[in-house]
Amino acid sequence: MLQRIELFPKRYGFYPYIWLIYLAMPIYYLWDTHGYEWYIGVTTFIVFLLTYRQLYMTSGTSLFSYWLSLQMFCILVLSLVIDPNMFFLGFFTANFIGWYTEKHQFRVFLMIFAVVQTIPIAMNIQYLSASQLMFLTPFYLIMLASPFGIWSMLKRQKLEAQLDEAHQHIKELIKREERMRIARDLHDTMGHTFSLITLKSELVAKLIVKNPERAIQEAREIERTSRAALREVRQLVSDMRAISIVEAIADAKEMLKSADIEMQMVGEQESLHDVPDLTQNMASLCLIEAVTNIVKHSNATRSVIKLERTHDGISIGVKDNGSGISPDKYQGNGLKGMAERLNLIDGSLRISSDSGGTDLVFSFPLIATEHQGGIRV
Incomplete structure (x- = not known):
């Protein structure tokens, strides 16, 4: 099958065809020429049409x-051989010069264009009356100025396209961050819940024979915990689950009690009343993750949670007398997730661990920025 010839690219629509109307003027001047001028004029005009398409x-x-x-x-050539008024064809060229995106090329071709448009007027200035010069001058200046307008418009369109692309990229990054957030929340929020269910299930297995009534009570507690976990999952899917530090301390106390780990609380919880909600949520998830690690990995018998209000924020310490953290665990998902969460609220994480236990301290500023939900100062 023969390939269909395309006169102009489809992306330009009817725009190139509309400007062909202005070719009526050079055709009018060519109509009155004779001899070699006619051959030169027609040939040059055909080449001009070819350049218009090829551009x-x-x-x-x-x-x-x-x-x-x-x-x-x-x-x-047309301006010098046929008629000086042919210089009006320069409006076509002025349009194309504005298409240059590289500033150096734009300036070079604009200067060449200015010279080309000046030559016909300069060579025929003695034959032009004052009224003709007054008529030609505004169009001459408009032709030299119009590339700047076209160049500026196309540059703006390009910047808008880049901005749209950046917005799309940001949307993709937000989606990716949302997936990471859900993964962290599933790990931090559900990890401690399942650990609690596991501990209580082991306790029920031990109490079935020794203390059946206590075993039934613990089984009901497991049921309540699992239902609460189900609610958490539903809330997590729809939005970030908000939890205060006071609530996190209560959950931590319950977890440690179920694991037969003694807990000591140091500091006043009332000092947390002015912490922004988002900051409280991030800090709470870090606290729950720290306590979950104690229950699951430390083999500790005692733990201390310390709240301290410093001159620039809040400091929360979680200490145990367990076996410590091995070096290969420092890059685990739990600690990595804590560091990422604290980074979102301009916080910091400090860990010291040896065979005598682990001391984990995380701190964050009290006055948060607006995107953290605090007051901007």
Whole structure:
């Protein structure tokens, strides 16, 4: 099958065809020429038409400058051989010069264009009356100025396209961050719940024979915990689960009690009343993660949770007398997730661990920025 010939790229629509109306003027001047001037004029005009098409077809390629130079040469020939008014064809060239995105090329071709448009007027200035000069001058100045307007418009369109692309990229990053947030919340929020269920299940197995009534009570507690976990999952899917530090301390106390780990509380919980909600939620999840690690990995018998209000924020310490953290665990998902959460609220994490236990301290500023939910100062 024969391939269909495309006069102009489809992406430009009818725009290139509309400007062909202005070719009626050079056709009028060519109509009255004779002899060698007619042959030169018609040939040059046909080449001009070819350059007009090729400039649309080669936009953005190295051939664009070649066709633009040839078009300016055609305008110069037509203006000198046929009629000085042919310099009005320069409006076509002025449009194409504005397509250059590289500033150096734009300036070079604009200067060449200015010279090409000036030559016909300069060579025929003695034959032009004052009224003709007054008529030509505004159009001459408009032709030299219009590339700047087109260049500025196309540059703005390009910046808007880049901005739209950046917005799309940001949306993708937000989606990715949301997936990471859900993964962290599943680990931090549900990890301690399942640990609690596991501990209570082991306790029930031990109490079934020794203390059946206590075993039934613990089994009911497991049921309540599992239902609460189900509610947490539903809330997690719809939005970030908000939890205060006071609530997290209560959960931590219950977890440690179920694991037969003694807990000592140091500091006043009332000092947390002015901590922004989002900051409280991040800190609470870090606290729950720290206590979960004690229950699951430390083999500790005692723990201390210390709240301290410093001059620039809040400090929360979680200490145990367990076996410590091995070096390969420092990059685990739990500690990594804590560091990421604290980074969101401009907080910091400090860990010291040896065979005598682990001392984990995380702190965060009291006055948060607006995106953290606090008061901007």
